[in-house]
Amino acid sequence: MLSQAKISFIGGGAMAEALLSGLLKTGLVAADQICVADINVDRLATLEKKFQITTNVNSRQVAEKSDILFLTVKPQVVETVFKTLQSAVKPETLVVSIVAGLTLERLEAAFAQNSVIRVMPNTPLAVGQGMAAIAVGSKATEEQAQDVLTIFQSAGKAVRVAEKDLDAVTGLSGSGPAYAFLMVDALADAGVRAGLPRAMSITLAAQTLLGAAKMVLETGEHPAQLRDMVTSPGGTAIAGVHALERGGVRVALIDAVMAATKRSKDLGKKHE
Template sequence: MLNNKKVGFIGAGAMAEAILKGLLEIGILTASQCMLSDISEQRLQYLSNQYGVSVTQDNLALVKHSDILILAVKPQIIGKVLDEIAPTVDKRTLVISIAAGICLSRLEETLQGVRVLRVMPNTPVAVSAGMAAISLGNLATKEDGQLAVKLFEAVGRAVIIAEDLMDGVTGLSGSGPGYAFVIIDALADAGVLVGLNRQTAILLAAQTLMGAAKMVLETGEHPAKLRDMVTSPAGTTIAGIHVLEQNGLRTALIDAVVEASKRSSEMNK
């Protein structure tokens, strides 16, 4: 699917590097297929030395190089970038934007006649455990969506969704790592309270959450069924769950996702 495809990244920050690293490590792309542009010459030099990829500070040169163009710039400057590259983007180029909050209509309005995708990845792409949601523009094909899934599965998992669900994705998986870090920190505090040292408590908490998530993903079972499997009558787990329910953990998490989704919608407008 990606044989002989040239992939270009406008923007060479942490998210772009994570995606690039994942693609190279699993062999979907070779360094010779990749080029990155950025305003920072020092950043480009680092990436060139680290991964052997081509780099440039000329966005238009990168656009001409690319069969697949990934826009990995901040939302505040994507308008300027779009205006700059619009006259140069070939109609055969697939453009993928990972700029938060930039809707497909905005991309299509500037890049007229070009196939565009919008992707919302989250920060665990940095450790190849990310989650990405992909929405297809009006001209994008099913094959374009499959290609994007393949790209982002190099750094985790990916799903295709309707764009009107993107705010919900932002509230759940985009902001979700933040919720998880709070939970891990709280569990670690509890571990310290019952006598564990901080380092051990953090390890126990983080590995436990990772293991539980892996069980959900790999078994395909509903979380409630897996919970029941570890909840013995009159045992320790049900005692702990009882306290969580009394204190509204479930409601707090649901409310957090809803509020984050509302905030995403407000920011997009």
């Protein structure tokens, strides 16, 4: 189905661009299958030039021709988008939302004839290392769920979850790249403070986090066990870990996830 599907995006922001990049790099779909709608003509021109896709400022025209319709707009404009698209979407179109906090119940109310799926991805999709979680609406088929999983697995990893878990997913992996970028930046600053050139410090920090994450995924070992492998008695790593614990880094990261989770829940309440 995916090789023939007309795939459209309503909203051409950063997440749409990340998903486009991941999709097209893998060859799962072709550029001529994709269309993006946005009110910003300059943004559309940028995406068209970068990906050789079709674009259109008229979202209704785009929706009318879609087999899979991604809602990739900001939460604050989604109600307006609903009013624009409701009568334009074909009954057989699969509607996939990546709008933070937008519930399946609200999606199914807006698109009563359609199958809907809710997804929380993150921006590393753009480099084939994304993490996405999907929750499936009551009318969506297993084939449709698998198609959406395949789309996101083509650019990283994807899992199926209960909708009640999506706010926590948003707080952890959806918002998580921001925490990771902050850590890379801070580690790079530390490298500079210790006497290393800036560019080298950034490379050292980023590759170190990438390698550590890959070890967790590929070995299946608990992160604490992998940490213990690095922290030899009286060594440099345990001295650094001690400084991190004293600075409250662990608590700060937990607080960050909980704050982002709460914000996702608050956004959901606005659409009720």
